[in-house]
Amino acid sequence: MTRRALIAALGLAAIALATPLARAQLAPFQDKPFAEHRVVLQLSDGDARKQGLVISVANNLMKHYDPDKVAVEIVAFGPGIGLLKPDNPNRKQVESLIAQGVRFDICLNTVDTIERETGKRPEFIPAATPVQVGVAQILLLTENGYTLVRP
Structure with missing residues (x-):
């Protein structure tokens, strides 16, 4: 790597890591570096059955x-x-999945x-990771080897 490219890469990394939101968006790649399978589940439906299905697939x-x-x-x-x-009503199941x-x-x-x-402002569980744009997060994940599943 050339010196110029290295400096540019380090500069971009410093900027990205400077904000908590950027750190949160990079976290999936750091959380499980040895994962052989990567899946992102999309949940854009408020229906309780759909939420249960997403939880079931994750389990x-x-x-x-x-x-x-x-x-x-x-x-x-x-x-x-x-x-x-x-x-x-699914909070305990969500917390169980988070623990896993x-x-x-x-x-x-x-x-x-x-x-x-x-x-x-709606409240949400503290363990939820805020991302600025949900669809952009899905794109980021799929571009980095995750398989998108929309149960």
């Missing part, structure tokens, strides 16, 4: 593969962020839109 993946060999990330945006609200290493992303664009429309 099945964690049971089927060695948890250290599979990276599962659930990206919630639009009505799908309801899964990450503190009063969601599943990552849950919440779209801040959706959160901001709800706040603008209602005047109140």
Whole structure:
């Protein structure tokens, strides 16, 4: 690598790591560096059945593969962020998946839109990882080897 390219790469890395949101978006690649399988599950539906299906798929993946060999990330945006609200009936299942290493992303664009429309910022579980744009997070993950599944 040339000196110029190295300096440019280090500069970009420093900028990216300077913001918490950028660190959160880079985290999936650092969380499980030895994962042989990488899956991103899209959740953009507020329907309880759909949320249950996403949880079921994540559970099945964690049971089927060695948890250290599979990276599962659930990206919630639009009505799908309801899964990450503190009063969601599936909260215990979500927390169980988090304890197994599943990552849950919440779209801040959706959160901001709800706040603008209602005047109140919605609460979500502390373990949810905020990402600025849910769909952009899905694109980032798929561009870096994740398989997109939309249950």
